[in-house]
Amino acid sequence: MRHWIRCIVIATGLIWAATLHATEITMTFGDSTPPYAFSDTGVGLEVDIVREALAHSGYTLVPNFVPAARVERQFKQGLVDAASKDPVRILEGPDAHYGAVSVEYFDVLITLSADDLTLDTPANLDGLKVMAFQNAWKFFPEWLEPVRDDARYSQTPNQLEQVRALISGLVDVVVADRNIFNYHARQWATESGSTLPPLKYTAFQAPLEVRPVFRDAAIRDAFNAGLAHLKSTGRYDELVNQYLN
DSSP states (O other): OHHHHHHHHHHHHHHHHHHHHHTEEEEEEETTBTTTBBTTTTBOHHHHHHHHHHHTTTOEEEEEEEOHHHHHHHHHTTOOSEEEEOSSSOOOSTTOEEOOOOEEEOEEEEEEGGGOOOOSSGGGGTTOOEEEETTHHHHOHHHHHHHHHTTOEEEESOHHHHHHHHHHTSOSEEEEEHHHHHHHHHHHHHHHTOOOOOEEEEEOSOOEEEEEEESSHHHHHHHHHHHHHHHHHTHHHHHHHHHHO
16 A cells, blocks of 8 residues: 555655646857846846746746857757747748747947048948957848958957957957947947947848747747737836846
């Protein structure tokens, strides 16, 4: 009798553990995208939006922060349940279910105001040294492929380096999301004890919509429902204001 009771207890525990594990959703995020994602604290605008949207249906987000180049790879390898996915390389197949737009990236051309540069067309970049985030030329080929082919182009996954390069005059133009650049610019000012020089931001294309991709369509649907709830209650705007203001 005791043997059967012990078996039942063990079986119940295993079912409970499996159920608990099933509520956890592992998701990859780029590890250098504050204020959208902070790898050291596991929070950020995009992370919190996804976390709270999934929580609406009882799921627990487990964020996994990796270099941008590995976000897609980990999803394809089946190592995670979901991924924060850029809009350029679209994943296809039965295991790729895209959710609604979680956040938008506002990529701009950033220059020193003192340089007084006009960047209305790709031709305006002729002769200028340009630094961008990793693989940016794939996002904006019309603007960046000519610069890249002319060896005036560099890129870095460390976007604090963009700030340093622009302020020191090593490059003329930085291509970055405005909010990410501003975060690192404030970090640079704090670390250096210097005042940030006036900057000029030139919008050159529409915002990039980021849609998380899920391996399970049911979880995707739960995320979409939770995201709609965040927006209808005003919580989405609260998170935006918390991180971007």
